[in-house]
Amino acid sequence: MARRGVRRVFAIPVSGDKAGHHLVAGPLLEWQPERDDWKTWGNDELLEDPCLSRPLLVGALLDAVQAEKAIVNAVIASDHPDMVKHNESMETRGMRKSLVLMLGARGFEVAEKTRERIETCSDERVLARWIERAVSAGSVDEIFDDA
Known part of the structure; x- marks a missing residue:
């Protein structure tokens, strides 16, 4: 993607069982073409980019992934x-x-x-x-x- 002109490439590895339970997301990774390797972002770092209206706390991004998973699992398990x-x-x-x-x-x-x-x-x-x-x-x- 970076070779095709994508300015920034991010990845969030997700691990867990095949049923989709016990998922763990993170850390946030960013491809560094000059190093030909991934940079690992810390949860307390701010992600800044012109496409964002304000800096984004990396931990909040990962927590959002975890929060969405928790909501989905709660709804699935409910008697709604x-x-x-x-x-x-x-x-x-x-x-x-x-x-x-x-x-x-x-x-x-x-x-x-x-x-x-x-x-x-x-x-x-x-x-x-x-x-x-x-x-x-x-x-x-x-x-x-x-x-």
């Missing part, structure tokens, strides 16, 4: 109705995808009408029933027969 609805939606999406994959693995041809029925189903109990049937059913009709 929107999060509950989102989590349920993710679960039903996963069930629908699992059912379609299972049908394919069993060698069943899935008609467009049946695929649409699966994709529009939002009832976890119905999806669970279909998945249970799909394990041993001899045909697609046996899975979706609600008689």
Whole structure:
């Protein structure tokens, strides 16, 4: 980027587990082309640049990253109705995808009408029933027969 004319290049390394928990951000790094290396900024240093309306405390920048992560994790863990609805939606999406994959693995041809029925189903109990049937059913009709 620096060779292409970008005036300043910054990086904030982020580490943590694959699930995105226990993330740690920092330190702030700035590429120094004359040294062909990264400069590490201290949390108590001020980042000054003409594109900033005022100097920025590096620690505040990193704290903002940490603060945003904490907010996201708190919302995910909450019982807020929107999060509950989102989590349920993710679960039903996963069930629908699992059912379609299972049908394919069993060698069943899935008609467009049946695929649409699966994709529009939002009832976890119905999806669970279909998945249970799909394990041993001899045909697609046996899975979706609600008689």
